[in-house]
Amino acid sequence: MSQQHKKSVKVFAPATVANVACGFDIIGLALDGVGDEMELRLGDTPGVRITAIEGADLPLEAAQNVAGVALLAMLQEYGQPETGIEVVIRKRIQPGSGIGSSAASAAGAVAGANILLGNHFSPEELVPFAMEGERLACGTPHADNVAPAIMGGFTLVRSYQPLDVIRLHTPADLWVTVIHPQIEVKTSDARGILKQQVLLKDAIRQWGNVGALVAGLYREDYQLISRSLEDVIVEPIRAILIPAFYDLKLRCREAGALGGGISGSGPSVFMLSKGEENARNVAAMMEQIYAPLGVDYKIYVSRISTSGVKEM
Structure with a gap:
């Protein structure tokens, strides 16, 4: 119009x-x-x-x-x-x-x-x-x-x-916490290390997770969303680019995250949570993990924007 x-x-x-x-x-x-x-x-x-x-x-x-x-x-x-x-x-x-x-x-x-x-x-x-x-x-x-x-x-x-x-659909109570380690991972380099072929059993598992994640969003079923946040194809290869990645994933889930993974090609890592309190607890855990590593970082706690680009 x-x-x-x-x-x-x-x-x-x-x-x-x-x-x-x-x-x-x-x-x-x-x-x-x-x-x-x-x-x-x-x-x-x-x-x-x-x-x-x-x-x-x-x-x-x-x-x-x-x-x-x-x-x-x-x-x-x-x-x-x-x-x-x-x-x-x-x-x-x-x-x-x-x-x-x-x-x-x-x-x-x-x-x-x-x-x-x-x-x-x-x-x-x-x-x-x-x-x-x-x-x-x-x-x-x-x-x-x-x-x-x-x-x-x-x-x-x-x-x-x-x-x-x-x-x-975006559930109203879904929050995201992102940690950005201050190291650069170029998208072209991160794509360059990926395999060009995957095993059929891995593809089937990935397809199931994609379908379940979409269903979880529409049903606002946070436990289904949590079970679906699994990447068996790309994450295992790119995880080596990010300091303390697996420790971060494990301990953030213990702190209340539904789950998460690598944001884009990295080095940022995202975690989804139900509610702001859990999202901020996850941020505190991220800080606890990264503070001793000697790597500068930024942490963002955010709702999911439903508007996209907007006029100021």
């Missing part, structure tokens, strides 16, 4: 958790209150200009920046070559953190520009544009970060060819 065009807009683009345990490359969720801020305005010069980036050393050239690439794809589809977009990016998510830094930039850019264009595109139509930013960032145009960043809540990528993204 179109509306009167604005000249400028400020948006908040949420951090995201992708590869939600069993949901490698297909299930993601958006965080509430953790994310990037962006300002976009209609420009006098056709094309995309990134005028400033605060908080990270990233390219200003549109074709080399995930936000710029996403916007260029969007403007090409928009089909009015005289249109110009100017962007200021305020990075609050550290690149390589595993909580969707590149996705926030790409999703925030296209969602913000869409407001300037009178909401010409639906949220679902924005996802492929943002995926082009992910292609630049890691070589693969995956959607499990950008889809929840744009659409909010939990999202499921049913298919990539053709793209079919489904917004799932």
Whole structure:
């Protein structure tokens, strides 16, 4: 539905958790209150200009920046070559953190520009544009970060060819705790160590967990969600990249977490909990485990955002 065009807009683009345990490359969720801020305005010069980036050393050239690439794809589809977009990016998510830094930039850019264009595109139509930013960032145009960043809540990528993204139910009392060790794991490197073939018995177990996780979300069955948060394919390989990973998982469950796993390609680790009290107890346990390790870290305790990118 179109509306009167604005000249400028400020948006908040949420951090995201992708590869939600069993949901490698297909299930993601958006965080509430953790994310990037962006300002976009209609420009006098056709094309995309990134005028400033605060908080990270990233390219200003549109074709080399995930936000710029996403916007260029969007403007090409928009089909009015005289249109110009100017962007200021305020990075609050550290690149390589595993909580969707590149996705926030790409999703925030296209969602913000869409407001300037009178909401010409639906949220679902924005996802492929943002995926082009992910292609630049890691070589693969995956959607499990950008889809929840744009659409909010939990999202499921049913298919990539053709793209079919489904917004799932988010239980009201489901919270997420994330620890971000201050080490960098590049998504391209983390994908490079993965096996290209899996055993049939592992695939069957993974499929069962994915189906049960979706059912648990809709039924708000926290114990079913807990049993489903198991990854037998990717996590065993990537766990070596994250300090104290298995100790963290075990002791966080003892502290009240339903379960969790590696956020995106790491190094962040997420845990889901029923209720804020459990989520904060999990945060305290994370701190107890990481404080002696000599690794700097940040911990976030958050509801799951059901709005995605939003105007400030």
